[in-house]
Amino acid sequence: MMSVSQAKDVEIKEGSRKVLLSIDDMHVWFELRRFGFGHAGYVKAVDGVTFDVHYKETIAVVGESGCGKSSLMKTILGLYKPTKGTIVFEGKNLSELDEKGMHWYHSHVVGYIQQDPYGALPPFMNIQRILEEPLIVGGIKDKEERIQRIHKAMDEVKLTPVSDFLQKYPHMLSGGQQQRVVIARAMIMEPRFLVADEPVSMLDASVRVEILKLLRGLQETHNLSVIYITHDLSTVSYFSERIFVMYAGNLVEKASVRQVIDTPLHPYTVALLTGTSEPDAKNAETFKELPPGEPPSLVTPPPGCRFHPRCAKAIKGLCEVKSPPDFEPEPGHLVACWLYQ
Amino acid sequence: MNQTNTLLRIEKLVLYFNTLQGPVQAVDEVDFALGTNRAVVILGESGCGKSSLAKAILRLLPRNAGTYSGHIYLKGNDIMALEDEEFRLNIRWASISMVPQAAMNALNPVMRVGDQVAEPAIVHLGVDKVAALSLAKKMFQHVGVPEDFISRYPFELSGGMRQRVAIAMALVTSPDLIILDEPTSALDVLTQANIFNVLKRLKKELGISFILITHDIATSSELADDVAVMYAGQIVEVCDARRFFEEPLHPYSKKLLASVPRLHGDKQPEFITGRPPSLINLPKGCRFADRCPARFEKCVEDPPVVETDDRRVKCWLYS
Numbered sequence: 295m296m297s298v299s300q301a302k303d304v305e306i307k308e309g310s311r312k313v314l315l316s317i318d319d320m321h322v323w324f325e326l327r328r329f330g331f332g333h334a335g336y337v338k339a340v341d342g343v344t345f346d347v348h349y350k351e352t353i354a355v356v357g358e359s360g361c362g363k364s365s366l367m368k369t370i371l372g373l374y375k376p377t378k379g380t381i382v383f384e385g386k387n388l389s390e391l392d393e394k395g396m397h398w399y400h401s402h403v404v405g406y407i408q409q410d411p412y413g414a415l416p417p418f419m420n421i422q423r424i425l426e427e428p429l430i431v432g433g434i435k436d437k438e439e440r441i442q443r444i445h446k447a448m449d450e451v452k453l454t455p456v457s458d459f460l461q462k463y464p465h466m467l468s469g470g471q472q473q474r475v476v477i478a479r480a481m482i483m484e485p486r487f488l489v490a491d492e493p494v495s496m497l498d499a500s501v502r503v504e505i506l507k508l509l510r511g512l513q514e515t516h517n518l519s520v521i522y523i524t525h526d527l528s529t530v531s532y533f534s535e536r537i538f539v540m541y542a543g544n545l546v547e548k549a550s551v552r553q554v555i556d557t558p559l560h561p562y563t564v565a566l567l568t569g570t571s572e573p574d575a576k577n578a579e580t581f582k583e584l585p586p587g588e589p590p591s592l593v594t595p596p597p598g599c600r601f602h603p604r605c606a607k608a609i610k611g612l613c614e615v616k617s618p619p620d621f622e623p624e625p626g627h628l629v630a631c632w633l634y635q
Numbered sequence: 636m637n638q639t640n641t642l643l644r645i646e647k648l649v650l651y652f653n654t655l656q657g658p659v660q661a662v663d664e665v666d667f668a669l670g671t672n673r674a675v676v677i678l679g680e681s682g683c684g685k686s687s688l689a690k691a692i693l694r695l696l697p698r699n700a701g702t703y704s705g706h707i708y709l710k711g712n713d714i715m716a717l718e719d720e721e722f723r724l725n726i727r728w729a730s731i732s733m734v735p736q737a738a739m740n741a742l743n744p745v746m747r748v749g750d751q752v753a754e755p756a757i758v759h760l761g762v763d764k765v766a767a768l769s770l771a772k773k774m775f776q777h778v779g780v781p782e783d784f785i786s787r788y789p790f791e792l793s794g795g796m797r798q799r800v801a802i803a804m805a806l807v808t809s810p811d812l813i814i815l816d817e818p819t820s821a822l823d824v825l826t827q828a829n830i831f832n833v834l835k836r837l838k839k840e841l842g843i844s845f846i847l848i849t850h851d852i853a854t855s856s857e858l859a860d861d862v863a864v865m866y867a868g869q870i871v872e873v874c875d876a877r878r879f880f881e882e883p884l885h886p887y888s889k890k891l892l893a894s895v896p897r898l899h900g901d902k903q904p905e906f907i908t909g910r911p912p913s914l915i916n917l918p919k920g921c922r923f924a925d926r927c928p929a930r931f932e933k934c935v936e937d938p939p940v941v942e943t944d945d946r947r948v949k950c951w952l953y954s
Contacts, residue, residue, distance in 0.1 A: 358823035358824065358826075359823055468910055470910075498680045498681050498850055499680070499850055499851065499852060499894050499895060500890070500894045500907040502896075503894050503896065503904040503906040506896075507906070525823055526824070527824070528895075528896045528897060528898050531896070532896055532903065555898055555899070556899075565825060566825065569827065570828075570853075570898060571853040571854045571856060571857055572895075572897050572899070573852050573855075573856045573895050574880055575856055575859065575876040575881075577856045578674075578856065578858055578876065581832050581835060581836070582828050582832055584825055584828055584832070585825070588793055
C-alpha cells in the first residue's frame with residue numbers, strides 16, 4: 295500500500311509539477327439510523343471522487359449546498375475518515391497514520407479557513423490568545439517565539455499596527471478584519487496547503503475582493519496549494535487555476551478555469567454559469583433558462599447520471615441507466631457526461 | 636418621473652436609533668420615488684442603513700427608535716400621518732408588504748406553510764379561512780410551489796421553496812409594493828436565479844412594484860429598473876439601471892461596480908480601501924470623502940444633490 299502511494303507521489307507528474315495530495319476513488323458515506331438503532335441507509339455525501347492537487351496549485355470546488363463539498367473538505371482536513379478510497383499526502387496514506395501522525399497532519403500540513411469568521415473565532419479570547427492557541431498545540435514552547443510568529447502572521451494578513459489588535463476581542467473587529475484573523479490563524483503554523491471554505495461569502499462585495507487578493511498573495515509568497523470551496527463561480531477565475539464542479543457527491547467536470555468558463559461541457563456546469571449574474575441592465579429583460587427541480591437526495595440518488603432527471607439533453611436508455619465515466623473531449627478537460635463519449 | 640405614475644415618493648425620511656453612545660443615524664434624509672410596476676434597487680454595504688430604510692417605510696420600529704420623521708407618499712397620500720392602528724390595517728401588508736432578510740428562516744416552524752400564507756389574507760382582506768387557503772394555493776402557483784405543499788411544515792421544504800413561500804406570503808394580499816430585503820443572499824446560484832425568474836414574472840404579470848434591498852450588485856441587475864446607492868445613511872446616487880450599469884456617476888458607485896468580480900473579461904476587480912464611517916460619529920461634509928479617490932477641498936462641506944438628465948447624484952464633482 296505504502297509503496298504504491300509513494301510511487302504515486304514521486305512518479306505522477308502533470309506538466310512539471312509534483313503531486314502534493316492525491317485523492318483516489320474517495321467515498322464518504324454517513325450511516326442513517328432509525329430511532330438510534332437499526333440501519334436505514336447511507337447519506338452518500340461523497341461518492342467516488344478522484345483528483346490530484348499539485349504543488350502551488352489552487353483548485354476551486356464549485357457546487358451547491360448539499361452536493362457534498364463540505365464533506366469532501368472535512369475528509370481532506372482529516373476530520374472524517376473516508377468510507378472507501380484513499381487520501382495520500384506526499385506518500386503518506388492518511389488512513390494509515392496513527393494519532394501522532396494525524397496530529398502532525400493537522401498542525402503542520404493543513405490550514406483551515408472557515409466560512410463564517412465570527413462563528414469561527416471564540417468570543418471570549420482576544421486575538422493574541424486566538425493566534426497563540428495553534429502554536430501551543432503545535433508544540434512551540436518558547437513564549438518569545440510564539441509572540442514573534444503572531445506578529446509575523448498578523449503583518450502578513452495586514453492587521454497592522456499589530457499592537458492595536460492583539461488585545462482586541464473578535465466582536466470589536468469588522469467582518470473583513472475577523473476573516474483576516476481566521477486567515478492568520480490558518481497560516482500561523484506555516485501549513486503546506488490551505489482549505490478555504492467559502493472564505494468570502496459572508497463578507498461585503500467591496501471587502502471580498504480584498505480578502506481574495508490577500509489569499510492569492512499568501513499563496514504565492516508561501517508556495518501554498520489551496521483548495522477553495524465555493525458556490526460562486528464569479529470569484530473563482532481570479533483565484534484558481536482549475537475548477538472542479540461537484541453535483542450530488544460526484545465531480546462532474548474537472549478542467550482549467552478558462553476551459554470551464556469559456557467552454558463549459560457538462561449541462562450542469564452550463565446551468566451554473568447561466569445562473570451566475572453579471573451586472574448588466576439587460577438582465578432584467580429576459581428570463582433565465584434553468585434546469586427544473588432541485589438536487590437529488592444523497593440517500594437515494596437517481597440511478598445512472600445523477601443529473602439526468604433535470605437534464606434537457608439526457609439520452610434515453612443511457613443516462614438513467616449507466617453512470618458516466620470521465621471523458622476527455624479536449625486535453626485536460628475531464629467531464630463525466632455521456633454526451634462526450 | 637411622471638407625477639401620475641408615481642406609486643411611492645419618499646421625502647426627507649429620517650430614522651435614528653438611540654444608543655448609549657448617541658443617536659445612530661441609520662436613515663438620514665432619504666429621498667426617492669418609485670413608479671408603478673417598477674423595481675428600484677437599494678444598493679449598499681452592510682451597515683449603510685438599507686435595512687433600516689425598509690423598516691422605516693413599513694414603520695416596523697424597534698424599541699430604541701429615536702427621531703422618525705419625513706414624508707412617505709403612497710399614491711399621493713402621506714402615510715406617515717396615519718395613526719399606528721390605521722397603518723397596521725390598511726398599509727402594512729395590505730398595500731406594502733415585505734419579504735424579510737433570511738425569510739426562509741422567518742417562517743413559523745410549528746405552523747403549516749399554507750396557514751402561514753393564508754393568515755395575512757384573513758387579517759387584512761377579512762376573508763374566511765377556506766377562501767384564504769384557496770387564495771394561498773393561487774399564490775403558490777404564482778411563485779412556483781406545488782399546491783400540495785400547502786399542508787407541509789417549513790422543515791419539509793428546501794431553502795428555495797421556503798423563500799418562495801415567504802414571497803407568497805407577501806403576495807397574498809395583492810399589495811402594490813413588495814419590499815425584498817436580501818431575498819437571495821443565503822441561497823444557491825440556481826435557486827437564486829430561479830427566484831429572480833419568479834420575481835420578474837410577478838412584476839410582468841401582476842404589475843407589482845418592488846424595492847429590492849441588496850449588497851449584491853450582479854444579481855440586483857436581474858430586477859432593477861432604477862438603482863439607488865446608499866452610503867452611511869444617505870442616498871448618494873439615483874439613476875435608471877441602464878445608465879447606472881454603464882457608467883455610474885458617484886465615486887462610491889464607481890468603486891462599488893468595479894469591485895464586482897466578473898466571469899468574462901480580464902478586468903481585475905478592485906476593492907475600496909478603508910471602511911464606512913460609524914453611523915454614530917459621522918464625519919462632517921461628504922461621508923465618503925475619506926475613501927474617495929476624487930476628493931478635493933470642497934468635500935469638507937456637505938455636498939449638494941445635483942440633478943441632471945433625470946439622475947441624481949450627491950457629490951461636489953458634478954455641481
